[in-house]
Amino acid sequence: QTVVTQEPSLTVSPGGTVTLTCASSTGAVTSGYYPNWFQQKPGQAPRPLIYSTGNKHSWTPARFSGSLLGGKAALTVSGVQPEDEAEYYCLLYYGGARVFGGGTKLTVL
Amino acid sequence: QVQLQESGPGLVKPSQTLSLTCTVSGGSISSGNYYWSWIRQPAGKGLEWLGHIYTSGSTGYNPSLKSRVTISIDTSKDQFSLKLSSVTAADTAIYYCAREGSESYWGQGTLVTVSS
Numbered sequence: 001q002t003v004v005t006q007e008p009s010l011t012v013s014p015g016g017t018v019t020l021t022c023a024s025s026t027g028a029v030t031s032g033y034y035p036n037w038f039q040q041k042p043g044q045a046p047r048p049l050i051y052s053t054g055n056k057h058s059w060t061p062a063r064f065s066g067s068l069l070g071g072k073a074a075l076t077v078s079g080v081q082p083e084d085e086a087e088y089y090c091l092l093y094y095g096g097a098r099v100f101g102g103g104t105k106l107t108v109l
Numbered sequence: 110q111v112q113l114q115e116s117g118p119g120l121v122k123p124s125q126t127l128s129l130t131c132t133v134s135g136g137s138i139s140s141g142n143y144y145w146s147w148i149r150q151p152a153g154k155g156l157e158w159l160g161h162i163y164t165s166g167s168t169g170y171n172p173s174l175k176s177r178v179t180i181s182i183d184t185s186k187d188q189f190s191l192k193l194s195s196v197t198a199a200d201t202a203i204y205y206c207a208r209e210g211s212e213s214y215w216g217q218g219t220l221v222t223v224s225s
Contacts, residue, residue: 001172001173036213038156040156045205045215045216045217045218046148046156046215048213048214048215051210051211051213052211055211057211057212057213089155089156091156091158096169097169097170097171097172098146098158098161098169099158100148100155100157100158101155102155103155103156
């Protein structure tokens, strides 16, 4: 069974920069996995942030960016704001199926 | 703007079939080339992709649930549906419907509890 792995938790200071990663048990993540990133705050539905590696939705703040880094998908938040404290999930495409990562709890302290 | 709304019973008995419908508004479910998905989230846990259906009707399912999941689409009603058979308490979760792709939208989710 395919497993997608994310850091369980990360902490960043306001104004700082943090990178979250997303790894696949099948090997290096490439653009062909069409990495997506979602932000979820308590009691809310997930909100899409990034699709197809690095493309932003119209509502995605400029401080969020997606890329491939060292064989993983990556989400970088530059100039972190207190409201960025949330759970972040990546999603990878495996042909006709999709697999979510376990999520990263981002704390802004 | 496209909106999605899940609907269906909030309580299902063990061994029965869970049935949910997602109604799409603000745009036709047939317009554009999109995958329409079902995702769930048990309380305090992560997201699990259940499956999706293309506007043409082709489907893809989570291999771990494939034998129990059926997704269908009714373009005349701008709806797509989820059926999950032989449910147990482990299927208790918030169920979300969503549209994949460059213009991705999610419903607010609906809690389904499996209990006798």
